[in-house]
Amino acid sequence: MTSQLTDKNLSGQKIGYVGLGNMGRAMARHLHATGADVVVWNRSTGPAEAAVAAGMRCAATLPELAREIGGGIICLNLTTAEVVEQVLLGQGGLIEGLQPGALLIDFGTTGLPATKKFAEHVTWVDAPVSGGQVGAEAATLTIMAGGSEAAFQRALPVLRVVGRNVTHLGPVGSGQVTKLANQLIVAQTIDAVAQALRLAELAGVDSAKVREALLGGFADSRILQLHGDRMVRRDFVPGGRSALQLKDVRLICELAASLGFQSPTLDNCRAQWERMVEKEGLGDVDHSGLFMLYDK
The missing domain is CATH 1.10.1040.10 (N-(1-d-carboxylethyl)-l-norvaline Dehydrogenase; domain 2)
Incomplete structure (x- = not known):
């Protein structure tokens, strides 16, 4: 199922965003522009400080971010499966503060085995993107999503904000493939x-x-x-x-x-x-x- 809908009002919704690289910082900015209450975390302080200057909030730790978002949505935009594993499951990771009902959206290219492993711990939508930094800046990314139908529908309003073409391919891991x-x-x-x-x-x-x-x-x-x-x-x-x-x-x-x-x-x-x-x-x-x- 491919979506090209344009409803981009997330006013008042809390969204966590982890990973403010060249693409992540633009995607977090787009979510903030919809009226969402965006709480960020980044390994280096510069991008996090820029996000705060733009009106977003910054969590001091990953468990703090997870507790702040509660049963809402946390987006990950990280470079490798190893980094995702550390952020999610490592000491001081999100897992220490995750609340029941939380949904994680992974925008990175993480691979199939790792994705299936992560989905054993939390409701997961793998949503790798194509379009590069140009697409992230313009919010025109192509997004390939894997996850249950219920999880995909929860993620869809967020995916619509940062992407132009959003396709649900099937269960967890389908987006990575x-x-x-x-x-x-x-x-x-x-x-x-x-x-x-x-x-x-x-x-x-x-x-x-x-x-x-x-x-x-x-x-x-x-x-x-x-x-x-x-x-x-x-x-x-x-x-x-x-x-x-x-x-x-x-x-x-x-x-x-x-x-x-x-x-x-x-x-x-x-x-x-x-x-x-x-x-x-x-x-x-x-x-x-x-x-x-x-x-x-």
Whole structure:
């Protein structure tokens, strides 16, 4: 079920938000703008202080945030399954203050086994997103949700605020599987676009004109439109960091192995991202910077 509804009034509703990175800070701001009483927590103080300056409230600890939200909704926007586990179940984690009826929405790409584990402890909606920092700022994210029908319906008003297209895929973990399918396409398409544009350059053809010629044809994609432009300009200021792209590719490979799915192109994809991040030390470069492997 896909929703494109636009009712975005959460006036008076308490919502917790944990993780105020490039995407989380924008998403928390959108929720606050609806009239919600947003209580935040972040590992570093700078983003939390900025949220307070914008009118939100900051909890001193994770258990305090959980107690403040009570049986309401807490959103997580964190980088890895390990960080989510520490925030939820670790010493001083949310679990120490969670109240009956609380619902957690995980916007990160956390993987299937970890998601199922977390859902054993609390009502959980996995809602990974696509659209990057640009989509978070514009509240136009695509959201892939997994969870029970009842949990999804509770989460839906929040999801509508930060996303444009919201799809309920099925039970807990379904959102993660769908996001990994998305990331498989993204990771390999970035590689294909990088190869195509660099190949054109080496053949003496202007890569900017090649990109322009391909737009609107069968080879067109958001990656050719946005990341292809970055590649042509050699502008790899991070929006989506390569280290996180590698993390996602490894989660894809983990899922594939668990299902007995074999793919030489997936193996090569993982090798390319590992080369970029671990051998070349480019983990903090935007993932469109995979182009740099072919630019040498």
